[in-house]
Amino acid sequence: MGCGTSVTDIRVKKSERAIKAAILIQRWYRSYVARMEMRRRYALSIFQSIEYADEQAQMQLSSFFTFMLDHFTHPNEPDPDTISHFVSSTTDNSISDSDLMMEEYERTIEIPDSYYGPHLCFPLTVADTNALLQAFKYRQQLHARYVLQLLHETKKVLQQMPNITQLSTSYVKEITICGDLHGKLDDLLLIFYKNGLPSEENPYIFNGDFVDRGKNSVEILIILFAFLVVYPNHFHLNRGNHEDHIMNLRYGFTKEVMNKYRSYGKKILRLLQDVYSWLPLAAIVDSKVLILHGGISDTTDLNFLNTFQRNKLKTLLKPLKSKTETNHKPQGPTLIEECSTLKEVKKCLSRQDITKSSSASSERKQNSTVVADAKKLVSLADRTSSAEEQKSSVTTPCTSPELKTKEWKQVIDILWSDPKHQNGCTPNKYRGGGCCFGPDVTARWLKKYNLKMLIRSHECKQEGYEISHNGKVITIFSASNYYEEGSNRGAYIKLNPDLIPRFFQYQVNKGTRKKTIRQRVSTVELSALKSLREKLYTHKSELIEAFRQHDPNDTGNISPSQWASAMESVLHLDLPWRTLRSRLVQLAKNGNVEYLSSFDDLEIELPIKEVQPSLVETLCRYKADLEIIFNMIDKDHSGLISIDEFRQTWKLFNLHLKIDVDDDSIDSLARSIDFNKDGNIDFNEFLEAFHVVHKLESRNTK
Amino acid sequence: MATEEKEVAVAESIIVDIQKKITDAFEVFDHECNKTVDVREIGTIIRSLGCCPSEGDLHDMLAEVEEEEPTGFIRLEKFLPMMTRILMERRYRPIPEDILLRAFEVLDQNKCGHLTKEELVKYMTEEGEPFTQEEMEEMLSAAVDPETNTVRYKDYISMMVVDEN
Numbered sequence: 001m002g003c004g005t006s007v008t009d010i011r012v013k014k015s016e017r018a019i020k021a022a023i024l025i026q027r028w029y030r031s032y033v034a035r036m037e038m039r040r041r042y043a044l045s046i047f048q049s050i051e052y053a054d055e056q057a058q059m060q061l062s063s064f065f066t067f068m069l070d071h072f073t074h075p076n077e078p079d080p081d082t083i084s085h086f087v088s089s090t091t092d093n094s095i096s097d098s099d100l101m102m103e104e105y106e107r108t109i110e111i112p113d114s115y116y117g118p119h120l121c122f123p124l125t126v127a128d129t130n131a132l133l134q135a136f137k138y139r140q141q142l143h144a145r146y147v148l149q150l151l152h153e154t155k156k157v158l159q160q161m162p163n164i165t166q167l168s169t170s171y172v173k174e175i176t177i178c179g180d181l182h183g184k185l186d187d188l189l190l191i192f193y194k195n196g197l198p199s200e201e202n203p204y205i206f207n208g209d210f211v212d213r214g215k216n217s218v219e220i221l222i223i224l225f226a227f228l229v230v231y232p233n234h235f236h237l238n239r240g241n242h243e244d245h246i247m248n249l250r251y252g253f254t255k256e257v258m259n260k261y262r263s264y265g266k267k268i269l270r271l272l273q274d275v276y277s278w279l280p281l282a283a284i285v286d287s288k289v290l291i292l293h294g295g296i297s298d299t300t301d302l303n304f305l306n307t308f309q310r311n312k313l314k315t316l317l318k319p320l321k322s323k324t325e326t327n328h329k330p331q332g333p334t335l336i337e338e339c340s341t342l343k344e345v346k347k348c349l350s351r352q353d354i355t356k357s358s359s360a361s362s363e364r365k366q367n368s369t370v371v372a373d374a375k376k377l378v379s380l381a382d383r384t385s386s387a388e389e390q391k392s393s394v395t396t397p398c399t400s401p402e403l404k405t406k407e408w409k410q411v412i413d414i415l416w417s418d419p420k421h422q423n424g425c426t427p428n429k430y431r432g433g434g435c436c437f438g439p440d441v442t443a444r445w446l447k448k449y450n451l452k453m454l455i456r457s458h459e460c461k462q463e464g465y466e467i468s469h470n471g472k473v474i475t476i477f478s479a480s481n482y483y484e485e486g487s488n489r490g491a492y493i494k495l496n497p498d499l500i501p502r503f504f505q506y507q508v509n510k511g512t513r514k515k516t517i518r519q520r521v522s523t524v525e526l527s528a529l530k531s532l533r534e535k536l537y538t539h540k541s542e543l544i545e546a547f548r549q550h551d552p553n554d555t556g557n558i559s560p561s562q563w564a565s566a567m568e569s570v571l572h573l574d575l576p577w578r579t580l581r582s583r584l585v586q587l588a589k590n591g592n593v594e595y596l597s598s599f600d601d602l603e604i605e606l607p608i609k610e611v612q613p614s615l616v617e618t619l620c621r622y623k624a625d626l627e628i629i630f631n632m633i634d635k636d637h638s639g640l641i642s643i644d645e646f647r648q649t650w651k652l653f654n655l656h657l658k659i660d661v662d663d664d665s666i667d668s669l670a671r672s673i674d675f676n677k678d679g680n681i682d683f684n685e686f687l688e689a690f691h692v693v694h695k696l697e698s699r700n701t702k
Numbered sequence: 703m704a705t706e707e708k709e710v711a712v713a714e715s716i717i718v719d720i721q722k723k724i725t726d727a728f729e730v731f732d733h734e735c736n737k738t739v740d741v742r743e744i745g746t747i748i749r750s751l752g753c754c755p756s757e758g759d760l761h762d763m764l765a766e767v768e769e770e771e772p773t774g775f776i777r778l779e780k781f782l783p784m785m786t787r788i789l790m791e792r793r794y795r796p797i798p799e800d801i802l803l804r805a806f807e808v809l810d811q812n813k814c815g816h817l818t819k820e821e822l823v824k825y826m827t828e829e830g831e832p833f834t835q836e837e838m839e840e841m842l843s844a845a846v847d848p849e850t851n852t853v854r855y856k857d858y859i860s861m862m863v864v865d866e867n
Contacts, residue, residue: 014811021808022830027756028797029833029841032862034749041730421734516844518862561719576726578719 036521042579043521043528044462047483049573050531052430054624058250059432061625062317064656065632101152109145109264120146120226122153126199129226133192136185136219144264147222151271154225157232158278164306165236165283167203169497172234177205177291177493179457179465179476180240183214183253186508187479187490188223194506195492198227198235205283207457207476208240208293208415212251214479218260225275239279240293241415241433241458245269246317249628277311281414288452288499295417295456295473296445297435298425301410308407316412316433418459419473439469446472452499464491464505480507484527486520529583534692535571536584537602538621541614542570547595557592566595601694615669618659619690629653630683640680643670717786724785727751728778737778741768744776748785753794757831763788799863806855816852 102122111119118135120128120142132142142150169175176195181188198204206224211217227235241247248254248269257272258265282292282305416434420426423438442454455474459466460482466475480490491505515523536543546566550558558566563585564577581587586597619626629649634641641649650666653659673686727747731739739747744767745760755763767780788794809825810817817825819842826833826841833841844862845853 017808018825019829021805022825023756024797024802024805025809026826026831026833027754028802029837030745030757031749031752031754031796033837033840034746035752037746038727038730038750045730421736517840518844561722576730578722579726 033517036517039525040521042576043525044483044487046528046532046573046575046580047487048460049575050535051483053535053573056430056432057622057625058247058317061628062246064625064629064653065317102149105145105148105152109143109148111143111145115143117141117143118146120150122149124150124153124226124229126230129197129223129230132223132226133189133197136216136223137189141260142219142222144261144268147218147261147268148264148271150222150225150229151268151275153229155271155275155278157229158275158280159311160232161278161280162306163281163308163310164302165280166287167205167236167283167285169286169495169499172201172203174494174496175203175205175285177207177455177476177495178478179207179490179492180209180460180479180482181206181214181220182209182212182242182479182482183217183220183256184479184481184508185214185216185219187506188220190490190506190508191478191492194504195494198231200231200234203231203234203236205236205238205291207291207455208238208279209242209457210237210240211253212242212248213482215256217253217256221272236283237279238283238291238293239276239281239415241316243276243279244315244317245273245276246315246628249631250624254631273314274311277314281305281310281411284451285495286497286499287450289455289495290446290449290451290453291455292414293456294413294415294434294458295419295437296441296454297413297417297437298441298445299409300413300445302449304406305410305414308410310411313407313411316408316415416458419456419468419475421468439472442469442472453501455493455501460488462488464489465493465503474501484524485510486515487524525583529580530694532575532580533584533598533602533694534620535573536598537692538617539570540599540617543567544596546570551595556594556596557588558595559592563593563595602692615665616690619687620692622653622657623687623690626653627683627687630687634683639682639684641683643679643681646670646681646683717790720789721782721786724751724782724789725778728781732778738775739778739781741772741774741776744781747781748788751785751789752796753788754796755794759794799859802859803856806859810855815856816850816854819846819851819853822846822853 117140118128118131120131135142167175176191178191192198196202204227210220210224214220224235224237228237242251242253245254254269257268261268282290284290413434416428416431418428418431418434418436419442420436420438423440425435425437425441428434428436446452446454453472453474455476457476457478459475459477460479461475461477464477464480467473468475474493476491476493477488478490478492480488482488489505489507491503494502494504496502543566546569547558547563548554550562550566560578560581563581567577568574581593584598586594588594630641630646633645633649647666647670650670651663654666670681673681673689727750728737728739731743731747733739741764744764748755748760748763763784764776767776767784769775769777769780806817807813809821822845823838823842827835827838845855845858847854
């Protein structure tokens with residue numbers, strides 16, 4: 001190196017060039033990373049929009065339930081059978097609280113010799129929790145008998161707890177607070193690995209949403225409940241919005257239990273409904289830090305929440321019978337009016353059922369106005385009825401309907417709300433339940449109760465936590481890779497006696513080698529775009545109609561801004577359509593959008609010839625809703641419903657959603673899916689047929 | 703006259719489009735939904751819009767849009783006109799592949815077609831506008847061939863360029 005005369009000169013030049021080269025590479029690399037980061041953020045916003053739209057649909061289902069109850073429970077209802085199914089599916093077949101229960105499980109449920117999973121020994125000790133952790137690491141399963149016994153014990157412990165748990169840091173140095181786990185066992189195990197197992201010296205609070213979405217909700221519940229039973233004073237659980245059996249129908253936990261426990265699944269689920277209802281609603285540390293799942297509203301009343309009978313709220317998603325159907329005598333003229341309207345709705349509906357579909361569109365028109373009335377009624381019923389069962393209102397005579405509504409509203413607000421950045425308190429229209437509360441609401445409310453801070457969960461955050469409302473609200477989320485591998489970190493909080501939170505982040509990593517930024521982003525991005533395109537497919541006809549309005553000459557091309565506004569007007573997802581454009585559709589040379597191209601790759605698995613395309617879309621779109629409804633009708637979890645039940649439900653669902661599908665096509669659809677012609681429909685198989693598949697991808701995997 | 707008007711209209715629609723793009727990118731980081739973003743995110747926003755400024759350039763841009771009394775937040779109101787101008791004037795254009803390749807060649811003093819991991823780390827963390835440890839680890843995870851522990855930069859560049867599309 002350097003054989004010339006002015007060695008230093010050359011060196012200086014060389015190093016100058018090297019610095020310039022380094023800067024150039026740094027500039028280039030930083031831009032690359034920024035573009036990747038942007039793509040990742042967009043992908044996350046897609047996931048979040050779709051998630052919230054889905055929750056909204058779930059909340060709307062509850063008004064459908066009311067609608068259904070109103071119609072099915074009419075005394076002159078020609079088919080009272082369906083109705084009893086529907087109602088009894090959620091009435092609590094009360095389980096006796098006697099201690100005999102434990103022995104009874106032992107007596108009636110035999111554990112075969114071939115069982116190689118963990119054995120529990122009641123009363124539980126640390127040895128049992130260790131055995132469980134060990135077994136679940138190796139993907140073993142706990143026997144149904146132990147599960148039932150554990151649930152039984154859990155319920156006994158929970159029943160001793162107040163609605164709001166008071167905790168203190170004075171005896172222990174720190175309390176650990178974890179957010180949503182959503183069936184992600186690896187995250188729970190990682191938290192225990194990093195932070196130590198729960199014990200008297202190492203207390204934990206888990207802030208709801210233990211189940212659904214992930215594959216190991218069962219295992220998570222078992223571990224959490226076992227620790228609760230072993231350390232009832234140092235291990236705490238708050239209820240989340242997913243600790244609700246109707247949520248579980250949609251988001252996977254019910255299926256997981258049925259798959260893992262087959263014949264005992266029903267029993268487990270029923271007992272769980274009870275356990276859920278006994279979960280405390282919140283915890284307060286040192287009288288200063290409130291911990292609950294969702295948030296608050298301007299009407300949240302801690303004293304009320306502390307005193308009402310929490311186990312009456314089995315689910316927030318099914319308003320009881322609407323007010324007009326309960327024992328409470330209607331008061332005042334408005335309610336009497338309602339009754340008469342309701343009767344008309346029913347008359348009309350039953351007439352429609354008797355006089356087959358042939359009786360033309362004039363009646364349908366008439367129906368639609370009646371339905372509009374019914375809708376008004378339903379929404380009124382939603383507001384006035386609580387989620388409590390009629391049964392309990394009889395057994396606890398002191399509860400007036402107003403009080404029940406108040407209980408429902410108070411609880412839905414703390415389990416479903418999200419903080420927002422603007423001041424004020426508004427309904428949470430993204431999720432369809434609870435509210436969005438601003439920094440002013442937080443400040444006033446905390447002051448009123450002399451609290452310092454609110455720790456809540458409920459929302460996935462990229463870093464696993466987020467601080468908002470001037471440090472007064474903290475979101476903690478403990479399920480890493482929630483939407484997709486690499487989508488987000490998980491975190492937990494440690495709170496010491498000074499009540500200054502410390503955050504610990506982590507991310508479960510399956511692969512051995514660290515993934516590159518590109519690999520991480522594209523996994524998340526591809527999966528987000530995939531779900532988005534499925535969503536597009538379920539609105540295909542509507543979208544095409546909206547596109548064509550901008551394309552009078554039928555060229556197949558429209559401008560990007562026309563495309564973006566058409567997308568938003570149909571889908572209401574509030575996404576940056578312009579930026580996503582190139583990833584969703586083909587672009588023509590002039591930059592225009594070839595709008596039909598976004599549907600190119602999609603189709604449904606088993607195209608059913610008998611069904612017209614618009615009905616296929618409708619079925620795809622409401623697949624999750626229908627699954628829940630069918631499951632509720634299918635009381636014995638046989639997976640079968642009768643053709644009549646199918647037809648009835650579907651008609652009501654149509655009326656409720658104001659979908660215009662003529663009855664003939666429903667009938668032919670029903671006939672065509674009764675594959676073995678025994679008058680029953682396997683609805684899981686049926687719905688599976690309406691799963692959107694990506695042709696290219698399925699071809700590749702083949 | 704008519705053509706002039708048409709040109710004006712086209713230019714205006716281009717501006718509208720650019721501004722919409724800038725606003726979209728800005729809003730991704732506008733967590734408070736009040737048309738402001740954290741000053742630390744401005745770099746990501748500018749770069750994600752296809753610009754390749756150096757840290758120094760970025761510093762100048764920030765100075766232009768920051769409030770007189772820095773609040774730690776940048777307002778869209780100030781950011782939008784500056785960014786529109788930059789994009790219209792096509793400043794800080796992306797670095798073409800061949801220039802990037804030449805930059806790596808400068809660092810490859812032995813002209814052997816690769817840099818060792820240590821060489822790359824040294825240049826990137828000690829020269830120019832040094833990478834943070836996180837940035838460095840991120841870059842290495844894609845750039846270094848784990849078997850030879852070297853960076854075959856030509857392959858690396860073409861891989862990175864393809865990736866983006």
